[in-house]
Amino acid sequence: MIHKATRKNIFQTMGDGSNRFFIGLYDLITQILDRVLFNPLQKLVGRHRMPYFFVLPNLLVFGIFSLLPMLLNFGYAFTQDPNLFLSQRAWIGMQNFQQIFDCSNVFDPNTCVVDLFWRAVGNTIQFVVFQVTLIVAISLITAIVLNGKIKARGFFRSIYFYPVLLSPIVVSLLWKWILQDNGLLNGILVMLGLNSMPFMTNPDWARFWMVMISTWSSMGFYTLILLAGLQSIPADLYEAASMDGANGFNAFRRITMPLLMPTMLVVMVLSLIRAVQIFDIVYAFTGGGPGSATLYLVQYIYMNGFSSPIKLMGLASTASILMAGVLVILTIAQLTLRKNEV
Numbered sequence: 414m415i416h417k418a419t420r421k422n423i424f425q426t427m428g429d430g431s432n433r434f435f436i437g438l439y440d441l442i443t444q445i446l447d448r449v450l451f452n453p454l455q456k457l458v459g460r461h462r463m464p465y466f467f468v469l470p471n472l473l474v475f476g477i478f479s480l481l482p483m484l485l486n487f488g489y490a491f492t493q494d495p496n497l498f499l500s501q502r503a504w505i506g507m508q509n510f511q512q513i514f515d516c517s518n519v520f521d522p523n524t525c526v527v528d529l530f531w532r533a534v535g536n537t538i539q540f541v542v543f544q545v546t547l548i549v550a551i552s553l554i555t556a557i558v559l560n561g562k563i564k565a566r567g568f569f570r571s572i573y574f575y576p577v578l579l580s581p582i583v584v585s586l587l588w589k590w591i592l593q594d595n596g597l598l599n600g601i602l603v604m605l606g607l608n609s610m611p612f613m614t615n616p617d618w619a620r621f622w623m624v625m626i627s628t629w630s631s632m633g634f635y636t637l638i639l640l641a642g643l644q645s646i647p648a649d650l651y652e653a654a655s656m657d658g659a660n661g662f663n664a665f666r667r668i669t670m671p672l673l674m675p676t677m678l679v680v681m682v683l684s685l686i687r688a689v690q691i692f693d694i695v696y697a698f699t700g701g702g703p704g705s706a707t708l709y710l711v712q713y714i715y716m717n718g719f720s721s722p723i724k725l726m727g728l729a730s731t732a733s734i735l736m737a738g739v740l741v742i743l744t745i746a747q748l749t750l751r752k753n754e755v
Contacts, residue, residue: 489730495723502727509731530732532705533713540624540709541688547628548635548684549677555632556639557669570640574633584630585697589613592622616706619699623707627694631687635680642676643669682747689740710736 455463485499490509492502517524522531559570576584591597592612599609612618646669654664692711695701701708701716708716710732718729 486730509727537709543624544688545684552635555636560643576630577633581693582697
């Protein structure tokens, strides 16, 4: 299975003396593996089926930690609370879905039996619209600037990407320290003779800062994607456009945007999915408050399925299925629109 030339390439930079021991040990281990495991297995399943053997561990991990929980989630959605094990839960069919959609007017959460779900839906839609729009616009502008010939370009690229490397919990606690009633920003305002602001206790301010903080923390990732898309555009096209008398705006409209649209689509899809699934930052920053002002879908699912004293796992599973369905529909719609444009 392991060719001698491969072993030679691995150890060609190693010297003689004590390194010979490791080379010999490596040869011994590979020969044992070949004779005991790989050769018999290849004779048993055939050479063309061997790749499946190497993929099998990953498939097992995916099946146990991703596919199995998804199937269990469907089971919980069609059963009755409050028991934990599916074998102890009564089958109730579509009652959880009917309970969620039991509304006189879905645009007025007060008319719904499960009013918090629809408040979370409204908050999530509002958050997605503003956050995705800001992400795409700011990331595009930033990528264009960083793609230009500016001083310390490498430094600024690193700075813009740095927030992505931070843990969302660290980001939340950092901004919470800045924006709380006795935080850094209010301290500066008081020093300037101004009144302190209820950045975290006023619903409108809390929603605003949730959008801004999540945009700040993830903008570098999408900027990097768009920067790679900009660098893949041949410079000859801009030179030809310049020779034809096109100004910078026309070159951007006629060359940059059409060629960057596939990358823009990736950014929009990824940012949309991430925005709908927002949880960790809001959980550590506002906890869904004040009231239900920043209660989003994933936190609603977590609250009902895990943190609430009365765990409504059936309702939480139903909400997660509906959210997953909406994400699939939105992704397919965006991909279809892009395909039709091409």
